[in-house]
Amino acid sequence: SNPEHTLGVTPPISTALPTDAEKRQTEALLKELRAQGTFESQAETDKRWAVLADLQRITDEFVKRAAQEKEPHNSILIRDARGRIFTYGSFRLGVYGPGSDIDTLVVVPKYVTVKQYFDIFPDLLVEMAPPGAITDLTPVPEAFVPIIKFEYSGISIDLIFCSIQSLRQLPDDKDWNLNSNNLLRGLSENEVRSLNGTRVTDEILALVPEEKTFKLALRAIKLWAQRRAIYANIMGYPGGVAWAMLVARVCQLYPKATSAVIVRKFFTIMLNWPWPLPVLLKNIEYNQSITRVAVWNPKIYPSDRNHKMPIITPSYPSMCATHNVGRSSMAVIQQELERGVQISEEIMLGKRPWKDLFEKHTFFTNGFKFYLTVISSGRTKEAQNTWSGFVESRVRVLVQKLELHPSIALARPFNKGYDRVHRCKTDAQVEEIQTGNLAYMVKPTDTAANGNSKSESKVEVKAEIKTEDGVAPGPAVPVVKEEPTDVVHLGTVPLKPEEKPVKPEANDDDEKVKLADIPEKEPEIEIYTTNHYIGLQLVEKAKSLDLSREVDDFKAMCTSNDIFKAELMGLTIQHVRNFDLPDDVFEPGETKPVRPVKKKK
Numbered sequence: 001s002n003p004e005h006t007l008g009v010t011p012p013i014s015t016a017l018p019t020d021a022e023k024r025q026t027e028a029l030l031k032e033l034r035a036q037g038t039f040e041s042q043a044e045t046d047k048r049w050a051v052l053a054d055l056q057r058i059t060d061e062f063v064k065r066a067a068q069e070k071e072p073h074n075s076i077l078i079r080d081a082r083g084r085i086f087t088y089g090s091f092r093l094g095v096y097g098p099g100s101d102i103d104t105l106v107v108v109p110k111y112v113t114v115k116q117y118f119d120i121f122p123d124l125l126v127e128m129a130p131p132g133a134i135t136d137l138t139p140v141p142e143a144f145v146p147i148i149k150f151e152y153s154g155i156s157i158d159l160i161f162c163s164i165q166s167l168r169q170l171p172d173d174k175d176w177n178l179n180s181n182n183l184l185r186g187l188s189e190n191e192v193r194s195l196n197g198t199r200v201t202d203e204i205l206a207l208v209p210e211e212k213t214f215k216l217a218l219r220a221i222k223l224w225a226q227r228r229a230i231y232a233n234i235m236g237y238p239g240g241v242a243w244a245m246l247v248a249r250v251c252q253l254y255p256k257a258t259s260a261v262i263v264r265k266f267f268t269i270m271l272n273w274p275w276p277l278p279v280l281l282k283n284i285e286y287n288q289s290i291t292r293v294a295v296w297n298p299k300i301y302p303s304d305r306n307h308k309m310p311i312i313t314p315s316y317p318s319m320c321a322t323h324n325v326g327r328s329s330m331a332v333i334q335q336e337l338e339r340g341v342q343i344s345e346e347i348m349l350g351k352r353p354w355k356d357l358f359e360k361h362t363f364f365t366n367g368f369k370f371y372l373t374v375i376s377s378g379r380t381k382e383a384q385n386t387w388s389g390f391v392e393s394r395v396r397v398l399v400q401k402l403e404l405h406p407s408i409a410l411a412r413p414f415n416k417g418y419d420r421v422h423r424c425k426t427d428a429q430v431e432e433i434q435t436g437n438l439a440y441m442v443k444p445t446d447t448a449a450n451g452n453s454k455s456e457s458k459v460e461v462k463a464e465i466k467t468e469d470g471v472a473p474g475p476a477v478p479v480v481k482e483e484p485t486d487v488v489h490l491g492t493v494p495l496k497p498e499e500k501p502v503k504p505e506a507n508d509d510d511e512k513v514k515l516a517d518i519p520e521k522e523p524e525i526e527i528y529t530t531n532h533y534i535g536l537q538l539v540e541k542a543k544s545l546d547l548s549r550e551v552d553d554f555k556a557m558c559t560s561n562d563i564f565k566a567e568l569m570g571l572t573i574q575h576v577r578n579f580d581l582p583d584d585v586f587e588p589g590e591t592k593p594v595r596p597v598k599k600k601k
């Protein structure tokens with residue numbers, strides 16, 4: 001836009017225009033991102049906009065009904081009643097892919113209540129959307145940020161809500177936005193957060209010199225971070241907003257550069273960033289008395305001084321988007337940035353293809369000898385959703401404790417959990433698991449205490465769940481019987497709705513014929529589990545490792561929360577050697593580590 005106007009808290013490093021070679025590298029990058037499937041088709045994007053138009057209509061009707069409820073005789077209020085939807089997340093940033101949801105915010109005038117949102121909106125949605133369009137409708141009123149989740153014609157929607165306390169009616173103006181700080185007046189901290197999803201993404205876009213360049217570079221960095229398993233706010237890595245701000249900052253420093261150059265510079269700038277100097281897109285606004293929500297300020301708040309790689313949101317009240325990043329994740333990010341520097345340099349010289357930058361991580365194939373796995377388990381799908389979500393949000397606290405252990409050099413959490421369903425016949429061994437606690441004794445030179453070579457091809461899940469009388473048995477499905485096993489589960493099924501347990505095929509294999517003969521009406525217990533893996537790198541001198549304190553503290557912390565229901569939920573932490581990792585963490589073509597052959601003495 002204005003060539004004289006520079007964006008950011010320092011002048012640019014270079015305002016050089018891209019060379020022909022750099023433009024060609026951007027073309028090649030675009031082509032690779034297409035080949036990697038990060039873009040959806042125009043038709044799919046058109047569908048998203050149509051859904052958003054519907055949601056706007058439904059929102060207007062919702063506010064009208066709320067106004068009618070509030071002041072049935074106030075025809076002016078009812079006439080002018082309207083709401084507005086805004087988006088945030090990857091859709092707003094223009095970096096969404098085929099599977100992305102649309103993160104949407106419903107903004108309404110002050111008289112509309114959260115109660116009305118949950119009382120009226122879900123029904124109205126079903127009423128006004130095309131028949132059958134709304135599926136998986138899940139209102140979550142008890143969440144910190146009240147949210148209604150659903151699928152609209154197959155597109156996932158996260159719908160959050162904010163009622164503006166300073167506005168009796170919303171302006172009838174297409175260009176109206178949420179940029180004014182005054183809109184935050186009278187809002188609770190959580191309401192401020194709801195508004196700020198949109199305010200932050202809007203402002204990031206306003207603070208980059210060239211949106212198109214930024215979006216393509218961000219797509220590349222997002223794909224890189226996902227492939228390298230360093231993308232996930234909840235697990236202690238930067239999330240979508242934080243990666244976006246880093247790329248935006250590099251765009252400010254090279255305002256005329258093309259996307260390929262931004263990606264290249266991203267790695268060098270971020271590798272050499274003098275942390276804990278914060279990454280800022282503009283100067284922080286401090287002197288506002290609009291909300292009581294604290295603005296990030298390490299001079300005042302000791303907790304803000306703990307942030308290892310602070311990346312600060314631009315919109316008032318500025319917050320640190322990376323307060324979860326700990327010592328190990330930061331070390332891993334640094335390693336990955338180094339790799340990025342090397343590969344992107346060779347790419348720009350034409351020596352390597354972009355594909356190499358996006359190669360998958362080796363967390364399981366060649367990452368660690370020792371892993372801890374945190375297994376949350378639930379008796380029902382609903383219980384497990386709540387419980388595993390909570391446990392997931394605590395894993396980084398365990399990681400922080402592990403990092404303090406003198407024998408641990410690095411504790412790297414994997415960025416995703418693994419969901420599994422188990423169909424069980426007995427629960428006889430549950431007590432052993434609950435009391436055994438052998439699992440977290442690690443001897444670097446020896447086999448794991450629970451190393452179980454006979455079931456190397458099986459997921460070894462010890463579900464820590466007691467059977468209660470009156471628990472409804474699972475559906476009657478064939479039970480795959482194994483050799484005598486002291487583990488509660490039989491047959492592990494990945495948690496995918498479309499996959500049904502298959503009856504073992506009868507063929508000339510004696511063993512399998514026997515399996516097929518098992519009566520189908522055997523009562524069963526279904527258990528849902530989620531595993532989180534933490535790779536452990538020990539210090540060189542480590543002889544053995546006792547993590548019982550850390551593990552016990554973690555269990556106590558999780559199970560003392562009100563969310564925990566002992567009759568429905570369980571929590572186990574196990575030590576797993578690399579060669580004992582379950583098969584489903586490996587993709588086709590990947591080699592599972594093998595047990596080292598014992599040397600003769």
Ligand code: 3AT
Nearest residue numbers: 088089090091095096097099100101103197240241
């Ligand atoms: P996708 O393309 O949807 O995968 P995204 O960046 O849009 O990528 P999300 O939809 O998960 O990712 O999240 C969008 C924003 O919503 C990011 C963050 O500001 C907010 N958000 C998501 N999950 C949480 C959470 N558990 N707590 C607080 N804020 C969250």
Ligand code: MN
Nearest residue numbers: 089090101103
């Ligand atoms: Mn999203």
Ligand code: MN
Nearest residue numbers: 089101103158
């Ligand atoms: Mn979302």
